[in-house]
Amino acid sequence: MSTWQIHWFFSRIIQLSTSIARRNGIRTEIVxxxxxxxxxxxxxxxxxxxxxxxxxxxxxxxxxxxxxxxxxxxxxxxxxxxxxxxx
Structure with a gap:
């Protein structure tokens, strides 16, 4: 996997997990x-x-x-x- 694919994948995981958490009333923060x-x-x-x-x-x-x-x-x-x- 190339570097851009790894960064894209990581970014996508953050977006999806944040979206699911917000729909369920859970606050998220990047640490x-x-x-x-x-x-x-x-x-x-x-x-x-x-x-x-x-x-x-x-x-x-x-x-x-x-x-x-x-x-x-x-x-x-x-x-x-x-x-x-x-x-």
């Missing part, structure tokens, strides 16, 4: 995937990634997870708001 598999989805610190495994290097977190799952969680967390807990 930049930069570093999503290298940042810990639990604590937000940068960890290490070897092959398909992500390891958080923060001394309190130490999360170990599949790097694709970690990236998916980070993409899902993009628009979540954090509210301080009042005690």
């Amino acid at each position: 930049n995937p930069y570093k999503t598999s290298k940042i810990c989805s639990t604590c937000g610190k940068e960890g290490s990634r070897k092959s398909k495994k992500f390891k958080c290097t923060h001394h309190l977190c130490k999360l170990q997870l599949d790097s694709d799952l970690n990236a998916a969680r980070n993409i899902g967390n993009v628009n979540r708001k954090c509210y301080p807990v009042q005690l």
Whole structure:
């Protein structure tokens, strides 16, 4: 497959999935995937990634997870708001 075909195909997938989501009342947004598999989805610190495994290097977190799952969680967390807990 040539480069233009790959870009066209990717663009078409985005168009169709966005259209289906909107028809069903689901909001969609394009998210930049930069570093999503290298940042810990639990604590937000940068960890290490070897092959398909992500390891958080923060001394309190130490999360170990599949790097694709970690990236998916980070993409899902993009628009979540954090509210301080009042005690």
